[in-house]
Every structure is written in structure tokens, then in C-alpha cells.
Amino acid sequence: MTAFAEGQETHPSRPRLLVIGAGNAGQALVRQIRGEGLPAEPVAFLDDDPALQGTTVCGLPVVGTAEDLLTAVKDTGAQEVLLAIPSAGGQLIRRVVLLARRARVPLRIVPGLRDIIRGDVSFNQVREVQAEHLLGRESVDFQEGPARAVVEGRTVLVTGAGGSIGGELCRRLLPLQPGRLIMLGRGENSLFEMDAELRAEFPSAPLQTVIADVRDRRRLAVVGSRIKPDLILHAAAHKHVPLMEENPEEAVLVNVGGTANLIELAREAGAERFVLISTDKAVAPSSVMGATKKLAEALVRRAAAANGGTRFMTVRFGNVLGSRGSVIPFFKRRIAAGLPLPVTHPDMTRYFMTIKEAALLVIEAMVLGEPGATYILEMGNPVSILELARNLLVLSGFEPDDGDHYPGIEITGLRPGERLHEVLHEEYEDIRTSPNPLIRQALIRGRDVQLEPGTVSGLLELAEAGDIPNLRSRLAGLVGVPALAEGGV
Secondary structure, three states: OOOOHHOOOOOOOOEEEEOOOHHHHHHHHHHHHOOOOOOOOOEEEOOHHHHOOOEOOOOOOOOHHHHHHHHHHHOOOEEEEOOOOOOOOOOHHHHHHHHHHHHHOOOEOOOOHHHHHHHHHHHHHHHOOOOHHHHHHHHHHHHHHHHHHHHOOOEEEOOOOOOOOHHHHHHHHHHHHOEEEEEEEOHHHHHHHHHHHHHHHHOOOOOEEEEEOOOOHHHHHHHHHHOOOOEEEEEEOOHHHHHHHHOOOHHHHHHHHHHHHHHHHHHOOOOOOEEEEEEEEOOOOHHHHHHHHOOOOOHHHHHHHHOOOOOOEEEOOOOOOOOOOOOOHHHHHHOOOOOOEOOOOOOEEEEHHHHHHHHHHHHHHHHHOOOOOOEEOOOOOOEEHHHHHHHHHHHHHOOOOOOOOOOOEEEEEOOOOOOOOOOOOOEEEEEEOOOOOOOOEEEEEEOOOOOOHHHHHHHHHHHHOHHHHHHHHHHHHHHHHHHHHHHHO
């Protein structure tokens, strides 16, 4: 240990803390640690600002930049490192993770920028680095008051409630005190688990579980007449692009037919609001799944144009972190099993948001409630899938073997229906802001899917008959993507 470290008293229960970031967040945390006698002993700052080098901040020396972490840990005797830069991007976080691992000291990170702005940053919010931090997503400033005014006392129906998005919607709706929350799905095991989980978290929750398939029009009619929902959030869907390329009839029956059935249920029950959960893959679709979701969006707009009593709307967003089948859990399982991480193309990017963020913004969009609206959630910047794979390897203890090349990543090639980059709106959609800065609205400029009488029923007949060539051809014609008829773009 150097003279610098020897001159500092060490408390076994108060580890010596090296703080990266001498800005407002870092200073606030140092002051809180000292003022409240918290279990840490700040010893020095690292900061990339050249003007701060060699200065003193909050009585602590600035001993270098983030790249000097190894030397600083040795010189100060630091036992923990705290990254106190709320705006830190994935590359900086990954670099600091690598350096902290080489220095054999634990690394923790402060909350996001919105928490800092609200003044909510606190030492007890500091946490270990997770994959989500490397994506730079911020927390949602959820407006509970307006949401409660819409939800409280109402009967709320969530389809696909056993899935990731549907289940998270239920979890975020319950604190708003609905009169009843109906969880509908066709998978009894996933619904059973979600029901048990929510009852443990909300013991007095007014939950009801309904086993039903959204393809079954008669069953849904019975369900609707019994429960008469006020609010419907339709999350049930087939979402996996390669699987739906192999099973296009299922994509049509569930994503198109199921949406049509739920729209009919909403009308018959006199529901106040109906929200379709959609995807960025519905924009200029290159896959069967995307095409069916584009048709589902068109069905919702048509229902809204009928001027009934229900406010029909769509919420469109990209990939969700942590959902079943999403890339991060998939990569984590592969790493745990010692298997390589398959990346289809080195340039592939995707939009990501956390599952909590998606659910809260869907509820906020429902509150906005403009009939016929297609709301687009703010997804931030697209994320490189190759970069994401590297980040997860770093968090799992792997290091690059040459520059930024990581062993264990395989480039496998694009699969049917996949594309390199997603977009969030069509070229012919005008985008305008909403009262919520994280929600935008897409306005169609006269170029929409043409749903003539018999369009949907004809498509469903082809799907039920298993006539895949004609089904693909009809689907391609409806969404204006001829290549879908040949099996992909």
C-alpha cells in the first residue's frame, strides 16, 4: 500500500471507496456518505475532465481519469469503486467493468439521470452493474394521478397476461386500484404462476384468471358478456419472427384474427378504452409476424373510425429487456452453459427498453387515449447486438483476447424475415409530440392498409385451410411487400 493509502484510516465495516465522476452526482453521494455516517469511506475521485486533474473536490483529490483506475486502486488502497456518472454510456461502463475486474475490486453504479434531476439520488440506490445499465435506459417518471383516474374502480382486461408484457402490465395496474383485473391467456401454467406471484405481492388484489384463446370468437363473446371490461389491453400475440415464418397461419390466426375478436368484444361490452400492443416490426414489415401486426394496427384504426363509444388505440415499441425469449436472457443462458453467443450479423441493431418502462408507458399512452392514435414509445438510440454480446461477456468475467475481439461470439447470418435495422415509423407517417416526452404519435398521411369487406375473413379462411402459398401472397398484397409471398425479404 502506498503512502497515500497508509495515511488514511481503514475501517473494516467501511470499505475505502474510489469514486469515478466528480460532478454533481459524485459530490452528492460523498456528502451523503459523510453526513449520514454510511458504510463507506470515500478516498479519491477519478474524472475525465482535464481541468479537474490534480485538484480537490469535496476534500478528496482527483487522482486521474477513468483509464487510471488500476493505478488509483493501488495507490489509494480502494476496496470498492463507484461509477457516479449518470450519463455514462455502454462503452464507458464496459471499460470500467473490465478495469475493476482486473483490479479485483467490486464496482457499483448510481441511478439514471432522471433520478439525479429529481433529487432522488441516494447511496442506498447504488447497485451492482447489470446488462441494462450498459444500454443507458432511463427510468420513467410515471404520472400515477392521471393513470389512477382512468383505472381506479374499472374492470380491466389484459390479454396475454401470462406473458412478459401482459404480466408486467398487470403488476403496474394493480397499484392503481382497478375494481377487477382480469388476466386472460391460453397457457394455464404461465397464468397460474403469474396469478400466484401477483397475489403474493398484492394479497387483496381483485384478480380473476380466465383461460381462453383469443382465436376463439365464441369463447371471447361469452367472456365479454360476463365480465364487461371497461379497459382492454391486448398483449396476446405471436412475436418470434423465425417461428412465424415457419408457421404463418398461426401468426394470422392469433395476431390478426385474435385482434379482430378482441375488437368485437370491446364493442359488445361497451369498453371505454382498447389498447393494442404492437411492435416496430410492423413498420415496413419484412416478416410474416411484422405483416400481421401491421394488419392488426389497421384493424384498430378502422374500429376507431367507426365512431363507437370505445377509444381504440395502438402502442408501438421495440424489443423489451428481460421478456421471455428476448436476447439478454437467451445470451445469459448460453454463457451459463458455456455455449457461444450467436449474432446474426456484426452490424445488426435493435431498439431496447426495460419491461417496466414499456408497461408504464403503455398505461400512460392509454391515459392519453386519443381515438385511433398510434402511439410510439421513445426507444432511445438503437443498440448493436454485437456490442450487447460483448457487454454480457464482460459482466460474466470474460475479457477480449485481441483488441475488442471476444471469443465465444459467432456470426451466424440473417434468418428468414430478419433485417439488420428496425425503424419505428413509416415514411408516410407524420410524427408529432404528445404531452409525455417519451410518447410520440404517428399520423397516417392517406396511405393505409386497405381493409375491404371480407378482407380479414378471407385471410383467416386461408390460414384455417393451411393454404400457405395463397396466404403468403394475400398477406404480401395487403401490406405492400411482394417478397413476403416468396417466403421472406
